[in-house]
Amino acid sequence: MATQRILDFLATRRPEGPCLVVDLEVVRDNYQAFRKALPNSRIFYAVKANPAPEILRLLASLGSCFDTASVAEIEMALDAGATADRISYGNTIKKERDIARAYDLGVRLFAVDCVEEVEKIARAAPGSQVFCRVLTDGAGAEWPLSRKFGCVPEMAVDVLRRAHHLGLDAYGVSFHVGSQQTDLSAWDRALADARSVFVKLAAEGINLRMVNMGGGFPTRYLTDVPTAQAYGEAIFDALSKHFGNHMPETIIEPGRGMVGNAGVIKSEVVLISRKSENDEARWVYLDIGKFGGLAETMDEAIRYPLVTPRDGDEVGPCIIAGPTCDSADVLYEKNMYPLPVSLTIGDEVLIEGTGAYTTTYASVAFNGFEPLKAYVI
Amino acid sequence: MATQRILDFLATRRPEGPCLVVDLEVVRDNYQAFRKALPNSRIFYAVKANPAPEILRLLASLGSCFDTASVAEIEMALDAGATADRISYGNTIKKERDIARAYDLGVRLFAVDCVEEVEKIARAAPGSQVFCRVLTDGAGAEWPLSRKFGCVPEMAVDVLRRAHHLGLDAYGVSFHVGSQQTDLSAWDRALADARSVFVKLAAEGINLRMVNMGGGFPTRYLTDVPTAQAYGEAIFDALSKHFGNHMPETIIEPGRGMVGNAGVIKSEVVLISRKSENDEARWVYLDIGKFGGLAETMDEAIRYPLVTPRDGDEVGPCIIAGPTCDSADVLYEKNMYPLPVSLTIGDEVLIEGTGAYTTTYASVAFNGFEPLKAYVI
Structure with a gap:
């Protein structure tokens, strides 16, 4: 689901640290698909899913209305060019x-x-x-x-x-x-x-x-x-x-249906280890976790597709965790992910389908880590 | 556990919106108690619990060392006056x-x-x-x-x-x-x-x-x-x-033992309602929830004491939830809280024991709500 535009952006810009990249062309396609599927319904984009100004401006220009959760979101929708009669509180x-x-x-x-x-x-x-x-x-x-x-x-x-x-x-x-x-x-x-x-x-x-x-x-x-x-x-x-x-x-x-598949998070493998010599499962620690934007992994509810540079190699079971000192910052443990046994510290991992409910969920500065950066292209 | 200094601060300053107030005198007392209880141990304060500069400066001046989770936390400890030989990564x-x-x-x-x-x-x-x-x-x-x-x-x-x-x-x-x-x-x-x-x-x-x-x-x-x-x-x-x-x-x-009982969050009752006429339990919605700093209510793990201006009145069971449009933003539902039946929209609720693991857990802007404000006095 990482579009060529997203892959090109990451290859050219090489942003440091974890980041979300959102492809506006996918958002546009999603809007048109909803428009076509339900031609008699008014579309109110759920701003909370991703309030990036570029997304709001695009949707406002396409004629979307906006579902808002707070006065701040109402102001964002107005700033993006929506008139007040297109906004629901x-x-x-x-x-x-x-x-x-x-x-x-x-x-x-x-x-x-x-x-x-x-x-x-x-x-x-x-x-x-x-x-x-x-x-x-x-x-x-x-x-x-x-x-x-x-x-x-x-x-x-x-x-x-x-x-x-x-x-x-x-x-x-x-x-x-x-x-x-x-x-x-x-x-x-x-x-x-x-x-x-x-x-x-x-x-x-x-x-x-x-x-x-x-x-x-x-x-x-x-x-x-x-x-x-x-x-x-x-x-x-x-x-x-x-x-x-x-x-x-x-x-x-x-909300999710409009922007979820438009975004990909780029992360890095910080550590791969085992807890004892005879553990079959490896622990794979990424530089983003539950407090950095992946809160929807709570109870392992949402299982994002992971893409690694070693895909195609032999795989083994992995527990996936975030980089903080919080033991609750484990993404997938009950249902482990099969990841390549050749996966190495420093490898880049793409977390797909992360355009919705990620950036704004990120904590301010937990463990001193910055909130998730986002690029909308 | 809200000290008189905290109550006076809230009464005088009347800060708008939810906020944490931390009393440094309690932090000082806690440090001295650890010092006295374990005179031969070096104390490394877990910065992640609450990295407010005032707390770090106080502890640095008292001779504390610092346990850090990231380079940003190392820099905070140094800025607060700790020398590098007092910092653990x-x-x-x-x-x-x-x-x-x-x-x-x-x-x-x-x-x-x-x-x-x-x-x-x-x-x-x-x-x-x-x-x-x-x-x-x-x-x-x-x-x-x-x-x-x-x-x-x-x-x-x-x-x-x-x-x-x-x-x-x-x-x-x-x-x-x-x-x-x-x-x-x-x-x-x-x-x-x-x-x-x-x-x-x-x-x-x-x-x-x-x-x-x-x-x-x-x-x-x-x-x-x-x-x-x-x-x-x-x-x-x-x-x-x-x-x-x-x-x-x-x-x-x-971390928690050093600052947990030093802080109180001031919140406001936004709404009290029932889901049907014959529900016994009321839903009490506060202006702070899981994404605003109370992440440790996850799985209802930590049950904070709540203080209301109606304490002493007859009580009834309440489900406590936060203000966002996220259905996971419910603080206590399986184990309901008894709260006064006289509790009213607009009442101030103090959430005690919230000096640790609150401010930095808060999300950047979920649903457009600001991160938790903090005052260290």
């Missing part, structure tokens, strides 16, 4: 003063999942559109969501009714099927729940108009994933099934 | 060019746990002192160590023999009993292993002289922990038992 957890700041910046679209949040928005962003997030079970996702966001569908009815009565625009329902979701039927189950909220509120004269289908679109790591086209078809079928010819407006919020 | 995973930089800065004491690392040091830091880390089982520790660092004692003999033959000073053995270790007998088991390495090498005419007993000294979170004095006695007894009147030089590397 999609975090269900907001300080009231941050809602007021977003409102001052022109944002009029907010996520909620409880009455308490609706009340803040009614005070700090009067008249705005709100959508209520509904809990889904997340089955089939590699990085399943906890119950942190959303409420049960029955409660969403109360939340949106309350919004309506406080003078807000009860705009719709959102859900998130879980990140890196490869089970296409997950959208079908969630859309059935969304539909139930529409029906109950319509009976009270409150007419929702929008379904925000969130993110969860996967990027390819070690195994193949369905194409954007396959997702588009499954989602269109489910929408038709549940909403018939009263099709709502729809929104999608791809 | 204690990370067993080092790039050869970083070893050379440390050597250029005057550092002559290095950790190793394999022959490959010894060979790097022999090339890049000729003649230096090396100590070999031995694996311990970590039983009894709240934040147990994986097998990431160290090798079995039999292999340590080979590693130190190799160091000797390459012209390095085979100085001693190190171990780490696991962070937040409350089982005093853990040091006894580890010292028995250390002694076995001494004996085997002495038979070959290689005389080790130092035992680095690492860190693991706990700070008080929700339950009481043994005092520094109790640790000192247990360690002295174990040393006497295993080394008799051939007592080696000893080093300790407190």
Whole structure:
């Protein structure tokens, strides 16, 4: 997945230390693929996946909207050329003063999942559109969501009714099927729940108009994933099934699916060793780990493809760890990686599919190591 | 554990957003307690626990040595006034060019746990002192160590023999009993292993002289922990038992034990909600979470004491989560916290015992949130 442009950049520039290189042409292709797969949905790029200004500017120029998690992300989207009407404040957890700041910046679209949040928005962003997030079970996702966001569908009815009565625009329902979701039927189950909220509120004269289908679109790591086209078809079928010819407006919020496969991290083998003479497995220590940007290896959830200069040689099992003095900074131990037995200290290792959720996860200065550098080309 | 000085600082300065406040007087007391409990051990403060310049300057002025994880940490210790002979490069995973930089800065004491690392040091830091880390089982520790660092004692003999033959000073053995270790007998088991390495090498005419007993000294979170004095006695007894009147030089590397209880994080309740009408548990969302500095809540390993302005009121079970759009950003869910039912959005919550392993763990800008601010008073 390292494009020729990325390989050329690394070969020419030889950046020192670990770094992420993102190829904007891949981001452009991904955007067009979503556009084509779901032509009737508005695309809100999840800024948190990778807020590099070059990525935001490209997507703004292509017509993308932006899903933001904080006032800082709203400002980044505005700086990149998006107008406020293309920005959603999609975090269900907001300080009231941050809602007021977003409102001052022109944002009029907010996520909620409880009455308490609706009340803040009614005070700090009067008249705005709100959508209520509904809990889904997340089955089939590699990085399943906890119950942190959303409420049960029955409660969403109360939340949106309350919004309506406080003078807000009860705009719709959102859900998130879980990140890196490869089970296409997950959208079908969630859309059935969304539909139930529409029906109950319509009976009270409150007419929702929008379904925000969130993110969860996967990027390819070690195994193949369905194409954007396959997702588009499954989602269109489910929408038709549940909403018939009263099709709502729809929104999608791809993050990982937009930038994950556009980035590659270049790292270096710092040490290869064994713990005792008769250990079969080697420990391979890289110059990047869990605290340097690879936080999503938590519980070995995401298995990134690794490319070494010795690929093709005989392989043996390896535990992969980061460079810090923290014993939790182990990337893969339960499920070891087969790596070439010829792998040597100083070799360059490419970690593919790392365009999303890496740079901003990196810690400020843990163990004195710099945050992950990034180049967007 | 929030000292009056910290409470006064917060009341007077009213800093905006989450922040850590560290009381240097507590750090000073902790240093003196270690000094008194282990008068014959040299203290190497684990810089990674909290590298704030004020803390490093205080400890340098008190005579502390410094255990560092990277060249950047070596430079911080030097800037704080430590001389190079008081600095250990204690990370067993080092790039050869970083070893050379440390050597250029005057550092002559290095950790190793394999022959490959010894060979790097022999090339890049000729003649230096090396100590070999031995694996311990970590039983009894709240934040147990994986097998990431160290090798079995039999292999340590080979590693130190190799160091000797390459012209390095085979100085001693190190171990780490696991962070937040409350089982005093853990040091006894580890010292028995250390002694076995001494004996085997002495038979070959290689005389080790130092035992680095690492860190693991706990700070008080929700339950009481043994005092520094109790640790000192247990360690002295174990040393006497295993080394008799051939007592080696000893080093300790407190990090959490030096600064953990000196710091308090001030946070704010952003939202309190339920997921359905009949949920007993409330979700309490703070403005700091796993990616803002509380990474050690991973797997709910460390349970920080929480102080609210409503303490004393009736309590009910709460799940505690951070402010980001990441569903993994939940602090305590399996083991819920009892918090006052009167707790309200906007209330200030103090998170105690957070002086160690918080600021530098914070991510650069995840979800657009700033890294944790810190004030050292």
